[in-house]
Amino acid sequence: xxxxxxxxxxxxxxxxxxxxxxxxxxxxxxxxxxxxxxxxxxxxxxxxxxxxxxxxxxxxxxxxxxxxxxxxxxxxxxxxxxxxxxxxxxxxx
Numbered sequence: 760x761x762x763x764x765x766x767x768x769x770x771x772x773x774x775x776x777x778x779x780x781x782x783x784x785x786x787x788x789x790x791x792x793x794x795x796x797x798x799x800x801x802x803x804x805x806x807x808x809x810x811x812x813x814x815x816x817x818x819x820x821x822x823x824x825x826x827x828x829x830x831x832x833x834x835x836x837x838x839x840x841x842x843x844x845x846x847x848x849x850x851x852x
Contacts, residue, residue, distance in 0.1 A: 798836045801843040813840045 777785070790811055797804045797812035804812070816837040819825055825833070844850070 798839065801839060804843075806844070806847070809840050809844055813837055813844075816840070 790807075793804075793808045794811035794815045797808045801809065816833045819833040820830055820837075845852075
């Protein structure tokens, strides 16, 4: 007879299950990567990804080491993200 399978989430990386800390770390890393690439295709990005991207752009603007050129780019991308969010949720100015 074979042993019954254990209940729960299947392992991702071989036979060793991930610890909760590793799982949380991977989740945060995926969100960071999505926030960075959200400006590539705004219309297909999720609302969560758009909000993460907006937070990332605001953090760039708050950083004292940010150059004026980078700040201008961050403002431009933040404006595009805000426009997409407003269009998506029918928010009128």
